[in-house]
Amino acid sequence: MSAVRLKGLTLRYGGVDVAAVDNLSLEIGDGELLALLGPSGCGKTTTLRLVAGFLDPEAGEIWVGDRCLSAPGNVVPPERRRMAMIFQSYALWPHLTVAQNVGYGLRFKRDLARADREKRIAEMLRVVQLAGYEARYPGELSGGQQQRVAVARALVVEPEILLLDEPLSNLDANLREEMRFEIRRLHEAFGITTLYVTHDQAEAMVISDRIAVLQAGRVAQVGTPDALFERPRTRFVAEFIGKTNVVDGVAAAPDVVEHGGVRLTVAGARFTPGAGVALSVRPHQIDLVEPPGAPAPNVFAATVRRSSFLGDSLDYEVTITGSDLVLRVVGPATRRLAPGQVVGLRIDPSACVPLDGA
Amino acid sequence: MDRALVVWVGAALALVFLMAMPLAWLTVMSVSSEAGTTLGHYRYVFTDPALAKSLWNTVVLAFWVGLVSIAIGAPLAWLTARTDVPGQGLIRGLVLASFVTPPFLGAFAWEMLAGPNAGLLNKVWRGVTGSDHPLVNIYTMPGLIFVVAIYTFPYVYIMIANTLALIASDLEDAASILGAGRLTVARTITLPMVLPAIVSGFILSVLQALALFGSPAILALPAGFHTITTQVWSFFHFPPKIEAAAAISMPLLGATAVLLWLQKRLLGRRGYAAVGGKGGTRRRIALGAWRVPALLACLAVMACAIFLPYGILAKAAFSRAWAQPVGWDNLTLANFTFTFFEYGATRAAIVNTLELGVITASVGAVLVAVLAYVTNRRLVVGHQIVAFLAFAPVVIPGIVLAVALFIAYTRPPFVLYGTLAILFIAYLTKEMPVGYGQSDATFRGIPPDLEDAGRILGAGRLRVLRDITAPLAKSGIIAAWCFIFIGVIRELSASIILFTPNTKVMSVVIFDLKEEGQFGAIAVLGLVMLALTFVTVAIVQRALGRDVLGARE
Ligand SMILES: Nc1ncnc2c1ncn2[C@@H]1O[C@H](COP(=O)(O)OP(=O)(O)OP(=O)(O)O)[C@@H](O)[C@H]1O
Ligand SMILES: [Mg+2]
Numbered sequence: 001m002s003a004v005r006l007k008g009l010t011l012r013y014g015g016v017d018v019a020a021v022d023n024l025s026l027e028i029g030d031g032e033l034l035a036l037l038g039p040s041g042c043g044k045t046t047t048l049r050l051v052a053g054f055l056d057p058e059a060g061e062i063w064v065g066d067r068c069l070s071a072p073g074n075v076v077p078p079e080r081r082r083m084a085m086i087f088q089s090y091a092l093w094p095h096l097t098v099a100q101n102v103g104y105g106l107r108f109k110r111d112l113a114r115a116d117r118e119k120r121i122a123e124m125l126r127v128v129q130l131a132g133y134e135a136r137y138p139g140e141l142s143g144g145q146q147q148r149v150a151v152a153r154a155l156v157v158e159p160e161i162l163l164l165d166e167p168l169s170n171l172d173a174n175l176r177e178e179m180r181f182e183i184r185r186l187h188e189a190f191g192i193t194t195l196y197v198t199h200d201q202a203e204a205m206v207i208s209d210r211i212a213v214l215q216a217g218r219v220a221q222v223g224t225p226d227a228l229f230e231r232p233r234t235r236f237v238a239e240f241i242g243k244t245n246v247v248d249g250v251a252a253a254p255d256v257v258e259h260g261g262v263r264l265t266v267a268g269a270r271f272t273p274g275a276g277v278a279l280s281v282r283p284h285q286i287d288l289v290e291p292p293g294a295p296a297p298n299v300f301a302a303t304v305r306r307s308s309f310l311g312d313s314l315d316y317e318v319t320i321t322g323s324d325l326v327l328r329v330v331g332p333a334t335r336r337l338a339p340g341q342v343v344g345l346r347i348d349p350s351a352c353v354p355l356d357g358a
Numbered sequence: 359m360d361r362a363l364v365v366w367v368g369a370a371l372a373l374v375f376l377m378a379m380p381l382a383w384l385t386v387m388s389v390s391s392e393a394g395t396t397l398g399h400y401r402y403v404f405t406d407p408a409l410a411k412s413l414w415n416t417v418v419l420a421f422w423v424g425l426v427s428i429a430i431g432a433p434l435a436w437l438t439a440r441t442d443v444p445g446q447g448l449i450r451g452l453v454l455a456s457f458v459t460p461p462f463l464g465a466f467a468w469e470m471l472a473g474p475n476a477g478l479l480n481k482v483w484r485g486v487t488g489s490d491h492p493l494v495n496i497y498t499m500p501g502l503i504f505v506v507a508i509y510t511f512p513y514v515y516i517m518i519a520n521t522l523a524l525i526a527s528d529l530e531d532a533a534s535i536l537g538a539g540r541l542t543v544a545r546t547i548t549l550p551m552v553l554p555a556i557v558s559g560f561i562l563s564v565l566q567a568l569a570l571f572g573s574p575a576i577l578a579l580p581a582g583f584h585t586i587t588t589q590v591w592s593f594f595h596f597p598p599k600i601e602a603a604a605a606i607s608m609p610l611l612g613a614t615a616v617l618l619w620l621q622k623r624l625l626g627r628r629g630y631a632a633v634g635g636k637g638g639t640r641r642r643i644a645l646g647a648w649r650v651p652a653l654l655a656c657l658a659v660m661a662c663a664i665f666l667p668y669g670i671l672a673k674a675a676f677s678r679a680w681a682q683p684v685g686w687d688n689l690t691l692a693n694f695t696f697t698f699f700e701y702g703a704t705r706a707a708i709v710n711t712l713e714l715g716v717i718t719a720s721v722g723a724v725l726v727a728v729l730a731y732v733t734n735r736r737l738v739v740g741h742q743i744v745a746f747l748a749f750a751p752v753v754i755p756g757i758v759l760a761v762a763l764f765i766a767y768t769r770p771p772f773v774l775y776g777t778l779a780i781l782f783i784a785y786l787t788k789e790m791p792v793g794y795g796q797s798d799a800t801f802r803g804i805p806p807d808l809e810d811a812g813r814i815l816g817a818g819r820l821r822v823l824r825d826i827t828a829p830l831a832k833s834g835i836i837a838a839w840c841f842i843f844i845g846v847i848r849e850l851s852a853s854i855i856l857f858t859p860n861t862k863v864m865s866v867v868i869f870d871l872k873e874e875g876q877f878g879a880i881a882v883l884g885l886v887m888l889a890l891t892f893v894t895v896a897i898v899q900r901a902l903g904r905d906v907l908g909a910r911e
Pocket of ligand 2: 046
C-alpha cells in the first residue's frame with residue numbers, strides 16, 4: 001500500500017520568518033494522482049522536496065502506507081524512500097547517455113540481472129518513444145525528448161511514489177498538451193501514486209484525480225477538479241480555478257444576499273441576516289434572457305458595456321441596471337449583443353456559491 | 359562582398375606578420391646551416407646529455423606543477439563553491455591576487471624567504487632550533503615546483519569553481535532519490551561532471567609551467583639545472599646559437615599544441631552546458647565543526663602565495679639590508695631613490711613598459727572587439743576561421759614566439775629588432791587569445807535582437823553600433839583592455855629575448871637587478887608592478903561588475 005499521509009508539515013527556510021510550508025496536512029490515496037496547485041511561491045516545490053526527503057521538516061510527519069518516512073528525530077534519507085522524481089529542470093546528467101541516464105536507478109536494484117536491466121531500459125524507452133536514442137547525450141536532444149528521458153528515468157525503477165515538479169513548464173504549448181495526456185496515460189498504465197506540482201490550473205484539471213490548492217504554505221482546499229470548480233470554498237480558490245464573479249454583499253435574509261439594491265437568492269444557504277457574505281457566480285452559469293418586464297427573483301435588467309468575440313462564445317461585461325455591480329457573462333456565439341444594448345440576466349440560485357472569509 | 363574582402367585581407371596580413379612568417383622562419387632556421395638543410399640541430403638537441411636533461415627537467419616540472427595545482431586548486435574550489443566555509447570573498451580575492459601576481463616576483467620573494475643561507479624562514483628556523491641546517495632549500499626541483507604551483511593553481515581553481523557553480527543540486531538530488539547514497543552520488547555524478555574541468559585545469563597548469571621562463575631562471579639556474587626555456591635563453595648568449603634555440607623550441611611548440619588539442623577533445627560530445635529546464639538552485643554543504651579548520655587551510659595556502667611573498671617584498675623595499683630584522687635603524691627610503699633616480703635603466707624601462715602596455719592594450723582591444731563583433735554577427739563568410747586565428751597564438755609559448763620574431767625581424771625586409779615595435783608585435787600576438795576570449799564573451803552576451811530592435815525603428819547599422827552595441831559592449835571592451843595591459847606589464851619570457859639596451863622593460867630590469875644582487879630595488883620595482891596590476895584589476899572588477907575569476911551566476 002502506498003497511500004501518502006502528510007501530517008502538520010512545517011518548514012521555514014533559514015533566516016526567513018514566514019513558513020514556506022505551514023502546518024500542512026494532506027492525504028494521497030493509493031494509486032491516486034494528486035496535483036499540488038497554487039501561485040508562484042506558495043510552497044509547492046518545498047512540499048514536494050519535503051516528501052522526497054531533500055528537506056527536513058521542522059515539525060510534522062510523512063507516512064507512506066504504514067512506513068514512517070519522516071518524524072522529528074527519525075528521517076529516512078531520499079535514497080531509501082523508494083520514490084522517483086521528475087525535476088523542473090529535468091536534471092538529466094550531461095555526462096551520461098540516454099540509456100545510462102534511464103538505467104541509473106536500476107544500478108541500485110541488486111536483485112536485477114544485467115540482461116533484465118537492459119531489457120527494462122529498452123522497454124521503457126519504447127514506451128516513451130525514444131527507442132533508437134540510447135547512445136545520445138542529453139545535450140543532443142530536443143526539449144520534449146529530454147523531458148521524456150526524465151519520465152523514463154523515473155518510471156523505469158517502478159517507484160512506489162512518483163513526484164513531479166512542473167515537468168511541463170518548459171515545453172511549448174502544443175507539446176505541453178500532448179505530454180499532459182501522455183503523463184495521464186502512463187499514470188493509468190502504471191497506477192503509481194503520484195504527486196504533481198503545477199501552477200497551471202488547466203493542466204491540473206486535465207491530469208489529476210484530485211487537486212490540492214495551496215495558498216501561502218497551507219492547503220486552501222482539496223477535491224476533485226469538478227468539486228473545486230463547482231463548489232470553491234474560498235475567494236482564493238474560486239478565483240484561482242477558472243474565471244468567476246465575486247459578489248460582496250450583506251445577508252438580507254437567511255438565503256438572500258444584497259449588494260447595492262441587487263438581491264440574489266442563494267440555494268440552500270443559512271446566513272445570519274446582517275452578516276457580510278461573498279458569493280462566487282461563474283460567468284457561464286448566468287443565462288442571458290429577454291429584459292424582464294416585472295421584477296422577479298434572480299432576474300435583472302443589465303446593460304452591455306463590452307463584448308469580446310472568442311470564436312465559440314462571447315464574453316460580455318455587463319452592468320446591472322440601478323446598481324454598480326459589474327458581471328462577466330458568457331453568451332452563445334449565435335446571438336451577439338452590442339455594447340449599450342439592454343438584456344436580462346437570470347442567475348440560478350444554485351449557481352451562487354457562498355465563499356468563506358468575506 | 360567588398361566588406362568581406364577588407365576583413366579577409368586584414369586578417370590575412372595580420373596572420374602573416376604576427377604568426378606565419380615568424381613561425382616559418384623558426385622552422386627554416388631549425389633545419390638550416392652553412393652547408394644547407396640539416397637535421398643536425400635536432401640531433402644535437404635530443405642527444406646532447408645536458409640538453410636532453412633540460413627537456414626532461416621541463417617535463418618533470420610541468421607534470422608536478424599540474425598535480426600540485428590540482429591538489430591545491432580543487433579543494434579550494436570545492437570549499438568556496440559548494441560549502442559554507444567562512445570568508446569566501448576573502449579567499450576568492452586572494453586566489454585572484456595569486457592569479458595576477460607575476461610568477462617571477464613570487465620566485466624572487468621565495469628566494470629571500472627560503473634561500474638556504476640568507477632565507478628568512480631558514481634563519482628563523484636556525485635561531486629557534488639551533489640547528490645549522492636550513493629548513494628548506496628553494497634552489498631545488500621541489501622548491502621550483504612549489505613556487506610555480508602556488509601561482510598556477512588558480513587555473514585549476516577557476517575551471518573547477520566555475521563548473522561546480524554550473525552543476526545544479528537537482529542533478530545530485532535526482533541520483534539520490536533513485537537510491538544512490540552520498541558517496542555514490544559523488545562518485546557517479548559529481549566527479550564525472552567535474553572531471554573534464556580537473557583535467558582541463560591540469561593541462562592549463564602544465565602549459566603555464568612549460569612556457570615559464572622567470573621562475574626557472576631564478577631558482578633552477580642557481581640549483582644547477584636548466585629547463586627548455588632557460589636553455590633557449592642561454593643559446594642567445596655569446597656565442598649565439600640561434601639554430602639550436604629554434605630546434606629546441608620545436609618540442610615546446612609541439613607539446614603545447616598537443617595538450618591544447620587534448621583539452622579541446624575532452625568535452626567531446628557531452629555538452630556540459632546546463633541541459634533543458636529552468637536551472638535549479640545549488641545548496642551548500644554545511645561544514646559544521648570543520649568550518650574554521652577549512653578556512654585556516656585556505657589561508658595557509660594563501661600565506662605561501664601572497665602574505666609571505668608580499669611581506670618580504672615590502673620589507674626588502676623599505677630596508678637597508680633585507681635580511682636584517684625590521685627596525686628603525688634598518689628603515690629607509692634609499693631603495694626608492696636608488697631605483698628611480700640613481701639606477702640608470704629604471705625610468706626608461708617604466709616609460710617603455712607603460713607605453714607598450716597602453717599601445718598594445720589599445721590596439722589589441724580595438725582589434726579583438728572588431729574580430730569578435732564580426733564573428734559573432736557572422737558578418738563575413740568563414741567567420742569561424744577568423745575566430746580560430748584569433749585563438750591560434752595560444753599554442754605559441756612566449757619564448758618560442760620571441761625566438762621566431764627575433765629570427766624574422768632581424769633581417770630584411772623588416773628589420774624591427776632593437777625597436778619597441780618588435781616587443782609590440784610579440785605582446786599583441788601573445789595577448790590576442792585572452793583579449794579575444796573576453797570580447798567574444800561580451801558580444802555573445804548581447805543578443806542580436808537588441809540591435810535588430812534598433813534597426814526596425816529606423817537606425818542604420820552604424821547608428822545601432824554607436825547607440826546600442828557600443829554602450830552595451832563598453833565594459834567588456836574595457837575589461838579586454840585591462841587583461842591585455844596586465845599581460846603586457848608582467849611579460850618576461852618574450853621580452854628577455856627581444857630587448858636591447860634601449861628597449862628594456864620593467865621585467866627585464868628586475869631580471870638585470872638580480873644579476874647585480876640589488877634586492878631592495880627589485881622589491882621596489884616589484885611593488886610598482888603589483889600596484890599597477892591591482893589598480894587595473896580593480897578597474898576590470900568595476901567594469902564587469904563581478905569578480906574576474908569568472909561567472910558565478
Ligand atoms: N532556498 C530558499 N531559501 C529561502 N527561501 C526560500 C528558498 N526556497 C524557497 N523559498 C521561499 O519559500 C517559499 C515557497 O517556495 P517554493 O519554491 O516552494 O514555491 P513554489 O510554489 O514552488 O513556487 P514556483 O511556482 O515559483 O516554483 C517562497 O516564498 C520562496 O521565496
Ligand atoms: Mg517551484
